[in-house]
Amino acid sequence: MNDNQEIVISGRNISKYYHNSNMIVKALENINMDVYKGEVLGIIGANGSGKSTLLKILSEVTEPTKGEITLKGKIVSALEVGIGFVPDLSGYENIFLNGKIMGMTDNEINKKINKIISFSEIEDFIHIPVKQYSSGMYSRLAFSIVAFLSGDILLFDEILAIGDRSFRIKALDIIKVLKNEGKTIIIVSHNISDILYLCTRVLLLEKGSIKKEGDASKVIMEYGNEIMYRTVKNNFKNIDIESLLNKWENINKIPLSTGKLIIDKIIINANNNIIIPIEESFYVDVFYTSLCDKGNFDICLNFFDSSGYLIFVCITRNELLFNTDESYLSSFLIPGGLLSSGVYKIEVFCIQDKIKYTPYLGIDLIFKIGDEENNNMSFIHQGPIRSLIKWNTHKL
Secondary structure (H helix, E strand, O other), X not given: OOOOOOEEEEEEEEEXXXXXXXXXXXXXXXXXXXXXXXXXXXXXXXXXXOHHXXXXXXXXXXXXXXXXXXXXXXXXXXXXXXXOOOOOOEHHHHHHHHHHHOOOOHHHHHHHHHHHHHHHOOHHHOOOEHHHOOHHHHHHHHHXXXXXXXXXXXXXXXXXXXXOHHHHHHHHHHHHHHHXXXXXXXXXXXXXXXXXXXXXXXXEEEOOEEEEEEEHHHHXXXXXXXXXXXXXXXXXXXXXXHHHHHHOOOOOOOOEEOOOEEEEEEEEEOOOOOOEOOOOOEEEEEEEEEOOOOEOEEEEXXXXXXXXXXXXXXXXOOOOOEOOOOEEEEEEEEOOOOEOOEEEEEEEEEEEOOOEEOOOOOOEXXXXXXXXXXXXXXXXXXXXXXXXXXXXXXXX
C-alpha cells in the first residue's frame, strides 16, 4: 500500500492463548498487521488457522492474551451466529441496540431501519426474539445491520456463506457499493472466488500466524496451489509428488473399467516438461479399450483450477462405432497461452451413446503451468483462462 495512506487498524504482536486441561492452545501467535483506510482486506486459511479469532479481537469481542491494537473509527461486525445479538430481544430491538452501541441517535437509526429490514428479507419475523431465528435468518440480519449502519470499518466473518443465491449476489453487490463509498472492509471467507472478487489484499493465516500477505490474486493462487499439492499427496501417499508430476500418469487407479470401456492410461504429453511453459501447447492423451461391439463412447475431461472451480470441459464427440477388445487413443490439444500459471486438475468421465453420463471414474491428473518469462504484464491475467483473441491495431 501507499505509505501516505492512513492506517485505521494497527496490530502488533497479537497473540491469543487458550488453556485446555494441561495444554496451552495458541490460537494466534505474534500477528503484525496494518489495515488501510478504504481497502478491502481478505483473510483466508484452513479451519483452525485463527481467522475468526482474529476478527473477534479486532471487533473487541474478545481481548488478546498479549499484543496491542490501535483502531481509528467505528467498527461494526457480523461474526458467527450467537455473537452481537441479545437472544431474547426481537430483530427490531437488536437493530436499535447495535445502533446505540455505535453511538447513533434514535433518529439516525430510524432513517435506516426500513432498509435493514427489507434487505434482510425477514420482515415477517422482525418482531420475534432472534433466538427463534434460523441460522440463515440470523446471518442475513447481521449482514444487513453491518451494511447499512454507519460504521467506518466493517468486519464480515463467513457471512456470504449464508442465504440463497439471490441474497448472496445482493450481498456481494452491496459490499462493492460500500467499497466505492470508501469504507474499510475486512472479510473472512472460505469462498476464494468471493475474496478474489472483492479484495485487493489478502492475509493467509496458518496455525495462528501470517504465512503470506499481499496482492489478492497472487496470495490466492499460491494458497490454491498448496491445497492442490496437499490433496495429491493425500491421494498418492506412496508416490513422491514431483515424480507423479514427472510421470503424468495416475498409476494407482488405472486401468479402470466402466463395464463397457477400459481406460488404460492417460498421459499429459508436454515434451517431458515437469512444469509446462505458459506459451507451450500440449496434449492430453487418453488410451482406452472397448469391451462391447458397435458401442459409441466419448471421453470427457473436466478442468479445475487450484481453487477447485471448474473452468472448462473437453468432450471428444466421437462418431466411431467401437469394437470389442480394440484399443483407441483420443488426444486433446491445449493451446499454448490458454491457461495462466498455476496448478490444475483434470477429472475424467465417459459418455456412452451420447446420452449416458457415467459416474466420475476416480481418475485425477495434476499438472502445472509455469510463470511467464516476461511477467511485466502478468497482473493483467487475474483468472485461470487467458484470452486468445487476436487484436489488430492500425493508425487511422
